[in-house]
Amino acid sequence: MQDCRAGQESFAALRQGHMDARVDRWETSVQSAPMPHDHSGDAHPHSLLPSDPALRVKALETVLVRRGLVDPAALDAIIDTYENKIGPKNGADVVARAWSDPGFRADLLADATATVSALGYYGRQGEHIVAVENTPETHNMVVCTLCSCYPWPLLGIPPAWYKSDAYRARAVREPRKVLADFGVALPPDTAVRVWDSTAEVRYLVIPMRPEGTDGLSREELAALVSRDSMIGTALAGAAA
Amino acid sequence: MSRPKEPAFAEPWHAQIFALTVHLSESGRFTWPGWAERFGATLARHGLARDLDGGDDYFIAWLETLETFMAETGAAPAPETAEVRARWEAAYLATPHGQPVHIDET
Structure with missing residues (x-):
């Protein structure tokens, strides 16, 4: 447990680094912004200026809505789904079923896409889901070296460390060291198998x-x- | 097993650009594998200068990919997007704190 936490600290440090960078950018954007009026004695200072990328996202959305390519209500629905409805509890439900129901386990290993779809967990991008089972002989670990492909319907949005260059590069090169960072020590005779996700297979x-x-x-x-x-x-x- | 629930998105704009992209793909503007290939190329390019941490820098690469993609297809030409961005910035600076910020779309 102790080791596990220490392992996460190193990724937490990574995360902290990006937070600091974001604050810098924020301040830069505020300082460089044109000041249309004098703030002294102003009872109603203007709204906080969003960061540059936030403004660019708003602009892109405005232009796409203008052309009828995007429906703002659909965007809200997608965000609500990923923030509130989809998450690792879906995957945990699948795993618990596999542990307690041999028939379900067999179906899952044979055709995970169909088996989890029947539970209402299906991909929005038409991707296939493959279930890989850990055994005393083989430990499985997942990465996406291309970008951050991930089984969204089962696990939600990936954590920042999954998307980091550090994890994406090291998971393939030195999986045992990465596992050690996470506090996972496997028996020496357990093989580690790393699966590289794609847009088509998660x-x-x-x-x-x-x-x-x-x-x-x-x-x-x-x-x-x-x-x-x-x-x-x-x-x-x-x-x- | 008790652990704090991490928010799915660290910033509202991360959620917004994610939803925009998923929505455009679902409405048939592009396939997800086609998107992933372009996004992966941007990440690889950005990752040459320094290691990306998977936070803000990840979504900045995401945003750049979608901006370029939509400019190339003509769905959102770059000059138009830049002009609208400037109008949003001006609107924020001109709107008293606490009031809804909007730009006129006629």
Whole structure:
């Protein structure tokens, strides 16, 4: 547990770095902005100026709406879906079902796309989902070296570290070291297999079911399945 | 197992550019693999200068990819987008704090 947290610290540090960079940009954009009026004695200072990229996004949206290519209500619906409705709990439900129902597990390993679609978890981009099962012999881990392809319907939006160059490069080159950063120590005779996602194929890791969980309900089992355990950078039942 | 719930998007504009892109793809403007190929190329180019951390820099690469793509297809020509961006900036600077900011679209 201790190691795991330490591993995440290093990625948290990465994250902190980007936050600082963003603040700098923000201040630059405010300072360089033209001042149309004198603020001294102004009872109503103007609205805070959004960052440059935020303004560019607004402009792009305005132009696309103007041409009838984008429906603002559809954008709100997409954001609501990814912020509130889709997340790792979907994937955890799938894993808990695989652990407790041999028939479901067989279907999932044979055709994950169809099996999770039947539960209402289907991709918006028509991608295929492949489930890869961890065993004492093989530990699976997922990356996208191209960009950040990820099983959205099952895990939601990927965390920043999944999208970082550090993870994307190192997961393939030195997966055991990356796992160590995350606090995962595998037995030496367990092979690590890294799956490189594409826009067409996204992977879901089925972690090994923790020992001593025989009597648990499906809901209790799902609570043991963290997001990271389904990416392969954590084990089920461990803090993530 | 208790852990704080991370927001899906760190910034509202990250969510907005993500939704714009998903919406355009779903309405048939481009395929997702076609998008991923362009986006991957931008990330690779940006990653040459320094390691991208997967936060703001990731979505800046995303935004640049969509701007270029939409300019190339004529859906959002660059001069028009730049002009609208300037109008949004002026609107923010001219609108008293706390009031909704808008630009006239007639």
